[in-house]
Amino acid sequence: MEYLGDILGLTLTDIDQEVFVGSYRCDLVAKDETTGIKVIIENQLEASDHDHLGKIITYASGLNANVIVWIVTQAREEHRSAIEWLNNNTGNDLSFFLIELHAYKIGDSLPAPKFEIIEKPNGFIKYSKAASGAKEVSRAQTEREAERLTFWTMFNDVIAENGKPFNIRKATTDYWYDVALGRSDAYISIYLVNKASRIDIQVCIFDNKDLYDALFARKEEIEAEMGIELDWRRLDGKKASRIMQSIPGLNFENHSNYPELMNEIIKRVIHMRKVFKKYI
Secondary structure (H helix, E strand, C coil), X not given: CHHHHHHHCCCEEEEXXXXXECCEEEEEEEEECCCCCEEEEEEEEXXXXXXXXXXXXXXXXXXXXXXXXXXXXXXXXXXXXXXXXXXXHCCCCCEEEEEEEEEECCCCCCCEEEEEEEECCCHHHHHHHHHHHCCCCCHHHXXXXXXXXXXXXXXXXXXXXXXXXXXCCCCCCCCEEEEEEEECCEEEEEEEEHHHCEEEEEEEEECCHHHXXXXXXXXXHHHXXXXXXXXXXXXXXXXXXXXXXXXXXXXXXXXXXXXXXXXHHHHHHHHHHHHHHCCC
């Protein structure tokens, strides 16, 4: 499951097996640790067939899933086309993956599994369809969303070049990118604030003011380990609290500093995660 999560760019937790949907049973149900979205996984250790295509749609509906993963040993062309069609004609809150499972050996080694993604969501196509169909979406807004998609796509490449120090997430048009901290009510979020020409990196604490207060009580200790002063925002009256730092230099109209900027983000996220994991 950890390997599959790496392939999907998710951190899979709360894993249940053989979950009933009516008289049928879904092989695996999990959630993404950072976002809380529901993931279902159907394993078919043979060539894909119409029966299992129908099952994954039934399970997705019955379990209200956001990510649907269908694992087979051979993906037939008609089922590749069906998953591609589903990704291109459903909303941004649904993502379908068709994955082939293979096994490889090197010399006398034990067989090792390899997941090969055959069909996956195309965030850009979904974004384009949504943008072109929504009259209220302004040209400036669609341009900003396209720039975010470009940034996160490049960012994922830089994460991979750095040896994947944290899980790669699906590139989207969102202005945020989340990194797990090991618990469901706290995570690190990277925010693109193009208007202010900066990137915010923040520990987000959701609906847990006690946790925020406990961290704030050790503010001096935490900041000494971080080596910088942080912006502490309890945000009374709101569910989320934030502990922030910023990096200047973001400019959607000039990508020349993106590699340098992205490497700095990765360095700071790694350090922030290492420090805060001690305290949460």
